[in-house]
Amino acid sequence: MDVNVDKTLDCQGLSCPMPILKLAKEIKGMDSGQVLELLGTDPGSKADVPGWCEKTGNEFLGMEEDGGVYKFFVRKS
């Protein structure tokens, strides 16, 4: 994905609920407009991350998958 990433959060190996708890905490400490790249391996995150974004009003930019690792891109609103 062609997007400028401001921060990367590595949640590889973590399972529900840790990726979302860490995502919420990380986004809280970022400025509006900044982009976070979240790396995860829990298949549940494929629905959880976009769902959390929609719920909290943050922008879900997209997801890539590479060999079991999911990369989620979130822009803080």
Next chain:
Amino acid sequence: MGNDEKGAWRQLWGTFFGKTWPMWAGGILLALLNVCLFLVKSPWGGSGTYINWGENIYSALKLFDLSSIKPVLSHTYGLLGLLTLLGAFAGALMGREFALRIPPVGEMFKGLLGGILMALGATLGIGCTIGGFLSGWAALSGGGIILAVGFLIGTYIALRYLLWEMENLPKMSMGKSYTWLAAKGRGGVWQPLLGVALTVFLLVFFGRRFQDNNVLAMFAIIGLVIGIILQRSRFCIVRAFREPFMTGESEAPIGVMAALAVGIFGFTVIKYMGVGTSTPGAARALAMVWVYPHFWLRALIGGTIFGLGMTVAGGCAVGTLWRAGEGQVKLWFSALGFMLFAPLSKKFIVPGFAHMLPEWAQQKVFLPDWFGYWGAALVFFILIVLWYVFVKWNERTGKFSAV
């Protein structure tokens, strides 16, 4: 095969294995299968699996006398749980979601601890989120309501702990992790092929093995299907209790409510009609199926401990099975803790605990004895409606959501 036909098959496959199923769909299917299990012999339960597996381990190691235990493949719940795990493995393969996911060490420790707490909670409280709650409510047991209250309390406390841990002990959830054997790219077919082959093999193997034992044959087949559905829908009772306090999202609670509603209806019909019974005594015994002597303090204590454990582990008794099947190694540790501790708790802790508690704290309460059959079903439906209203209101207002 023409291109249109190939496209149609691909689309059909895609519907089931291309993405996650809605949780309400999983919930309804699981409840229907639970009704089938009840009709075959006895309702769905989770902790019985781990007790049987653990007892087999201790028996194999010749530690304490367990001459009466059944081997896993001869025990209804030992078998059911095994096929659930294998079914989830097959489901994950077919959905190209299997991978060996080894988490940081702190997470594996939490998995183990969670499993131990669940073992303690399920044996003390009599029942887990499936046997005591999903089936317990369907069985019209008052203890099931108290167990749910316990789960809620335990989940809430454990969630507060996880939030605290993230701030104060971040190393618990940080560190090296490994992901092996994942499906690579869009073209990888080894996982779906293996998943189909495994499913066919399991059906044939157990179908033939239990040719002369209808009950075990049905428990094996239903277990396999339950495993596939659990993994495909990511059905999770932990989420149902935890999500309102976390993101406020309502999908998980509603999925569980759907399962409860269908289960309550199906079980009430079976009990009310006395299906398969021909004497009043047998009908009464059927009516009391899955109504445990744990109302009310025993269920509250056990439920709270179980709620703590399942939230820390990241899966309940059955959630542990399907996530273990998906390759999540944290839940392998949860399964290990559960199966090793459950027989110990059952043998050394529960008798003293039950003796210590007064009689009034551990009663069998069958709601139809108080409200009649349909009155009892109505009580549970009212509870579900109240839960729904709360969950939807909380989703809109975010009053109780932490993140």
